[in-house]
Amino acid sequence: xxxxxxxxxxxxxxxxxxxxxxxxxxxxxxxxxxxxxxxxxxxxxxxxxxxxxxxxxxxxxxxxxxxxxxxxxxxxxxxxxxxxxxxxxxxxxxxxxxxxxxxxxxxxxxxxxxxxxxxxxxxxxxxxxxxxxxxxxxxxxxxxxxxxxxxxxxxxxxxxxxxxxxxxxxxxxxxxxxxxxxxxxxxxxxxxxxxxxxxxxxxxxxxxxxxxxxxxxxxxxxxxxxxxxxxxxxxxxxxxxxxxxxxxxxxxxxxxxxxxxxxxxxxxxxxxxxxxxxxxxxxxxxxxxxxxxxxxxxxxxxxxxxxxxxxxxxxxxxxxxxxxxxxxxxxxxxxxxxxxxxxxxxxxxxxxxxxxxxxxxxxxxx
Numbered sequence: 532x533x534x535x536x537x538x539x540x541x542x543x544x545x546x547x548x549x550x551x552x553x554x555x556x557x558x559x560x561x562x563x564x565x566x567x568x569x570x571x572x573x574x575x576x577x578x579x580x581x582x583x584x585x586x587x588x589x590x591x592x593x594x595x596x597x598x599x600x601x602x603x604x605x606x607x608x609x610x611x612x613x614x615x616x617x618x619x620x621x622x623x624x625x626x627x628x629x630x631x632x633x634x635x636x637x638x639x640x641x642x643x644x645x646x647x648x649x650x651x652x653x654x655x656x657x658x659x660x661x662x663x664x665x666x667x668x669x670x671x672x673x674x675x676x677x678x679x680x681x682x683x684x685x686x687x688x689x690x691x692x693x694x695x696x697x698x699x700x701x702x703x704x705x706x707x708x709x710x711x712x713x714x715x716x717x718x719x720x721x722x723x724x725x726x727x728x729x730x731x732x733x734x735x736x737x738x739x740x741x742x743x744x745x746x747x748x749x750x751x752x753x754x755x756x757x758x759x760x761x762x763x764x765x766x767x768x769x770x771x772x773x774x775x776x777x778x779x780x781x782x783x784x785x786x787x788x789x790x791x792x793x794x795x796x797x798x799x800x801x802x803x804x805x806x807x808x809x810x811x812x813x814x815x816x817x818x819x820x821x822x823x824x825x826x827x828x829x830x831x832x833x834x835x836x837x838x839x840x841x842x843x844x845x846x847x848x849x850x851x852x853x854x855x856x857x858x859x860x861x862x863x864x865x866x867x868x869x870x871x872x873x874x875x876x877x878x879x880x881x882x883x884x885x886x887x888x889x890x891x892x893x894x895x896x897x
Contacts, residue, residue, distance in 0.1 A: 545616035547583035548609040555599055570594040586610055626657040629669045633657045636694045637760050646702070664701055692761030699759050700767060703779035706754040707771060714774040715750030717802060723749045724798055724824060731791050731825075731855040735881045742794070751776045751801065753794075757883060758783045765789060768797035776801045787879040788861025791854075795821035825858055840869050845877060855879065 556566060563581065567574040571594070579585040587595070592606035630653040638656060641647040647659045657669070666672045676697050723745050730738040743753045752771075758764065758781040767779045778797045782790060799820030822831075834848050840863055849856040857878035863869045 545613050546609075547613045548587045548606055549581040549583050551609060552595070553581055555601065559599070566598060569598045583613070586614065623652070623654045623658070626654040626669075629657045630654065632669050633660055635692075636660060636698060637692070640760050641698065646698075664697075695759045695761035696764060699756055699762055699764065699781070700769075700779065702756045703754045703767070703777065704771070706756070707752045707777050710747070710752050712747040712752050712775060713750050715776050715801075720746070720749035720751060720798070721802060724795070727794075728825065729853055731787065731858060732853070735787075735879070746778070750774060751778055751798075753778045753780065755780050755782065757781060766793040766797045768800040770801075770804070782881055782883055785881050785883075786857060786861070787855055787881060788857045790881055791825065791858055792821050792861065795824050799824070822862070825854060826852060826862065831862075835863075835866075835868060838868075840873075842874060842877065845874060 556563065563577045564574050567577045570577070570591070572591070576585065576591075580587060580591070587606050587610040589603070589607060592603040592610075595601060595606050596603040633653065633656050638647065638660075641663075642649050646663060647656065650656055650659070661667065661669070661672060664672055664676065666675055727742060727745055730741055733741070739755070746753045752775070754777065756779055762781075763783070764781055765783050766781060769777050769779075771777050778794065778801070780790065780793060780797075784790070796817045799817035803816050803820065822828075830852065837844075845859045845863075846856050849859050852859075856874075860869075860874045860877050864871045864873070
């Protein structure tokens with residue numbers, strides 16, 4: 532289930548210090564002219580403060596403290612809050628021009644999951660999206676996210692909406708930012724993958740937690756983020772830093788054969804990318820890595836040459852390999868050796884709630 536983060540921009544109502552000053556003068560039955568004389572400034576200056584024409588400078592705040600008994604820090608805080616409020620209002624007017632940019636994102640979905648708050652002001656949605664992505668402006672967003680090249684396993688038939696994908700990647704990144712892990716060790720991670728391979732026989736609620744623990748110890752964070760409307764991604768891999776990697780899984784197909792192939796595909800990206808660039812892209816090599824790691828090529832060739840793909844034969848081969856039978860079925864279907872209608876009961880159906888429950892990233896701060 533997606534966290535209801537709520538990156539809300541909350542415009543507060545703010546009054547100028549002059550309004551507060553006017554109330555205090557009335558309560559003390561003091562005229563602006565008298566205040567001016569006591570402070571040693573001109574009546575014009577006091578009237579400008581009352582009408583928010585000039586700011587309450589620290590020197591004026593100190594004078595108000597001595598004459599009116601209201602601490603100088605209160606006046607400076609009132610002034611600071613008011614000027615910040617004015618700046619936000621001015622910025623909101625500027626962001627009205629960016630409403631079309633915000634409409635490219637799955638806003639309704641992000642609101643329904645609590646990532647964004649529901650607002651009747653379009654400019655506020657722009658501001659919340661910028662806050663969600665951690666950037667200060669639309670131009671900055673384009674520079675930061677506009678030309679990303681991420682290693683992603685996605686449908687070859689359906690195209691993904693770019694903005695939906697970037698939202699999905701950002702949600703994974705935010706999960707990872709709350710987690711800690713060891714420094715990435717290529718040899719340790721490859722060794723860990725052999726242990727993870729045996730997890731394919733476990734139920735989703737079991738392997739989801741253990742998978743994260745094993746990967747974290749080798750310097751790889753694993754996060755689960757459900758797919759957003761408009762995207763057809765199964766997973767993504769990226770480097771968060773030179774010694775910290777991230778594998779993000781969407782559980783889009785909801786069966787164990789797709790889940791495990793996607794995981795080992797993304798793991799292949801991390802092992803194949805020797806330079807540890809921020810983003811990696813070797814799709815074909817990653818596919819081959821996943822296939823060969825799950826089922827050694829010689830063993831697979833020996834199995835398929837007999838052209839015997841009964842349930843008994845599939846289960847027997849899976850047991851010999853120490854992996855889930857559904858993985859064998861999925862590969863046979865993908866290589867068109869059997870119909871997509873055959874043996875689907877050997878695939879485990881994965882439940883998103885069971886996968887995501889009690890599986891916060893290692894070191895996650897609640």
